[in-house]
Amino acid sequence: MRFALWGRKRRDRELQEEIETHLTLAEREEMELGRTRKEAAFAARREFGNVSIAEETTRDVWGSRWLGDFFQDLRYAIRTLRQRPSFATVVVLTLALGIGANSSAFSLVDSAFLHALPFHEPERLVHVWTTDAAGDLHTPSPAEYLALRETSKSFEQVSGAGWKRFFYDNAQSSGQSLLGLVITPNWLPTLGINPLVGRNFLDEEQISGREAVVMLSHTCWRTRFHSDPGIIGKKINLDRRAVTIIGVLPQSLGPYYEDIDLFAPLVLDSYKENGEARSGKVRVQIVARLRPGVTLDQARSETEVIAQQLREHRPAADRSGHLVIEDFAETFRHSGPTRQNAQRGMRLTACAATLVLLIACANVASLLLGVALRGTRRLRCARHWAVRAAAWSDSC
Amino acid sequence: MSGQKGYQNRTEILQGTLDMLILQTLQWAPRHGYALSKAIRTNSGEILKVDTGSLYPALHRLERKGWIAAEWKKSEVGPRLRVYRLTPSGTKHLLAERSRWEKVLEAISGVLNPAKNESEA
Numbered sequence: 001m002r003f004a005l006w007g008r009k010r011r012d013r014e015l016q017e018e019i020e021t022h023l024t025l026a027e028r029e030e031m032e033l034g035r036t037r038k039e040a041a042f043a044a045r046r047e048f049g050n051v052s053i054a055e056e057t058t059r060d061v062w063g064s065r066w067l068g069d070f071f072q073d074l075r076y077a078i079r080t081l082r083q084r085p086s087f088a089t090v091v092v093l094t095l096a097l098g099i100g101a102n103s104s105a106f107s108l109v110d111s112a113f114l115h116a117l118p119f120h121e122p123e124r125l126v127h128v129w130t131t132d133a134a135g136d137l138h139t140p141s142p143a144e145y146l147a148l149r150e151t152s153k154s155f156e157q158v159s160g161a162g163w164k165r166f167f168y169d170n171a172q173s174s175g176q177s178l179l180g181l182v183i184t185p186n187w188l189p190t191l192g193i194n195p196l197v198g199r200n201f202l203d204e205e206q207i208s209g210r211e212a213v214v215m216l217s218h219t220c221w222r223t224r225f226h227s228d229p230g231i232i233g234k235k236i237n238l239d240r241r242a243v244t245i246i247g248v249l250p251q252s253l254g255p256y257y258e259d260i261d262l263f264a265p266l267v268l269d270s271y272k273e274n275g276e277a278r279s280g281k282v283r284v285q286i287v288a289r290l291r292p293g294v295t296l297d298q299a300r301s302e303t304e305v306i307a308q309q310l311r312e313h314r315p316a317a318d319r320s321g322h323l324v325i326e327d328f329a330e331t332f333r334h335s336g337p338t339r340q341n342a343q344r345g346m347r348l349t350a351c352a353a354t355l356v357l358l359i360a361c362a363n364v365a366s367l368l369l370g371v372a373l374r375g376t377r378r379l380r381c382a383r384h385w386a387v388r389a390a391a392w393s394d395s396c
Numbered sequence: 397m398s399g400q401k402g403y404q405n406r407t408e409i410l411q412g413t414l415d416m417l418i419l420q421t422l423q424w425a426p427r428h429g430y431a432l433s434k435a436i437r438t439n440s441g442e443i444l445k446v447d448t449g450s451l452y453p454a455l456h457r458l459e460r461k462g463w464i465a466a467e468w469k470k471s472e473v474g475p476r477l478r479v480y481r482l483t484p485s486g487t488k489h490l491l492a493e494r495s496r497w498e499k500v501l502e503a504i505s506g507v508l509n510p511a512k513n514e515s516e517a
Binding site for chain 2: 014015017018019020021022024025026047048049050053054055057058060061062
């Protein structure tokens with residue numbers, strides 16, 4: 001490619017020189033006819049016409065040259081490959097294996113490490129986990145959520161979310177189960193996301209009896225409601241009661257909360273009422289936003305105090321009920337206790353895939369070498385043309 | 397000289413014949429672009445005007461097709477010149493073009509002078 005460009009530049013220079021010479025010669029002749037230098041130059045230019053257009057059209061003649069050369073090379077390559085189908089198959093398969101392994105490993109790494117989060121100042125976002133007796137991470141209980149929300153000073157926002165299945169009924173279909181995320185009204189502000197259309201939940205909508213409102217994910221709005229622009233205010237039948245659609249969330253949320261169709265209010269007072277009976281089963285995913293200037297360590301020590309108060313009646317050696325604060329992005333890379341293994345595994349996979357590609361290239365190179373050593377046919381052909389070219393240039 | 401008048405009387409070269417005229421003119425001797433355009437003008441009795449805007453594209457196109465070859469030559473008067481010469485395949489092409497052109501001329505004159513043809517028939 002560089003050679004082609006270089007050749008092109010040289011050709012351009014030479015063309016300019018050629019036309020310049022033409023003008024000089026014409027000018028000289030006009031001067032011999034008795035014109036002044038200025039008149040001669042003018043006459044020569046007029047006779048020639050537009051220089052840059054002439055240059056441009058000449059360049060066009062050469063323009064597709066390297067494309068032509070490229071196609072010639074391509075034809076040659078295809079011919080050669082067709083002459084040796086088994087060789088071609090082996091090379092294609094080897095390279096396909098190497099490239100395929102690499103691209104899949106890269107897409108893993110890409111989704112895990114390289115994608116920026118579409119949230120406002122994601123470095124201030126944290127996830128809060130609780131621990132079980134074995135010290136593994138789990139989603140906190142509603143009590144832990146409420147304690148953190150009410151007493152902590154390190155966080156600007158502490159929001160909660162939980163998974164829930166909804167039964168969706170409409171006139172056309174016989175009823176479907178939709179995946180929903182029940183969220184506190186501050187969940188969207190914590191992430192720094194605004195609904196695409198409509199509004200977020202209000203505080204009073206997390207009280208049971210007033211929570212008959214729902215927001216749709218972008219995908220759900222597009223696929224189930226055909227991107228209906230007048231969707232806000234419509235009522236749909238969820239869990240056998242009429243629920244009003246109040247908003248649609250932006251597409252950027254998609255990759256992080258995949259497969260979620262609906263967002264509904266997280267009703268907290270039902271936890272309060274049923275308190276202990278349900279707290280063992282219901283869990284609240286906590287997403288919190290650190291106050292500006294508060295470090296992760298400061299938040300951790302404060303949270304540990306809060307957790308301590310909640311655990312007071314339990315023995316000190318008990319490893320459950322510790323609140324663990326984790327960088328939000330980390331969680332999205334891999335949630336759960338095996339995340340570090342997964343990360344290490346992913347790096348290894350990427351390295352292995354690169355190695356596979358290198359091995360594939362080495363194999364193809366040695367195959368080509370073998371073919372070249374045996375490929376005397378082509379050499380003979382090249383020699384034939386070289387001899388002919390030499391003979392021809394001698395004769396001229 | 398017939399200068400100004402010659403300019404006005406000159407005719408644009410017929411579409412598709414410039415290549416042939418260039419090849420024909422180069423048959424006698426290698427020439428650079430300016431000399432070539434002058435030669436065509438002179439040989440046509442100052443009638444055919446070679447539009448330089450199409451001369452250089454034509455030269456480079458013919459070079460690409462391998463019918464002519466170019467070479468930079470030092471001239472005694474100063475700037476170096478890009479001199480074109482006919483290649484063997486160019487000669488072959490010129491012959492083919494000439495016979496085609498003669499057929500076209502014959503056909504056109506046949507159309508222009510139908511009486512002659514009819515009387516022969």
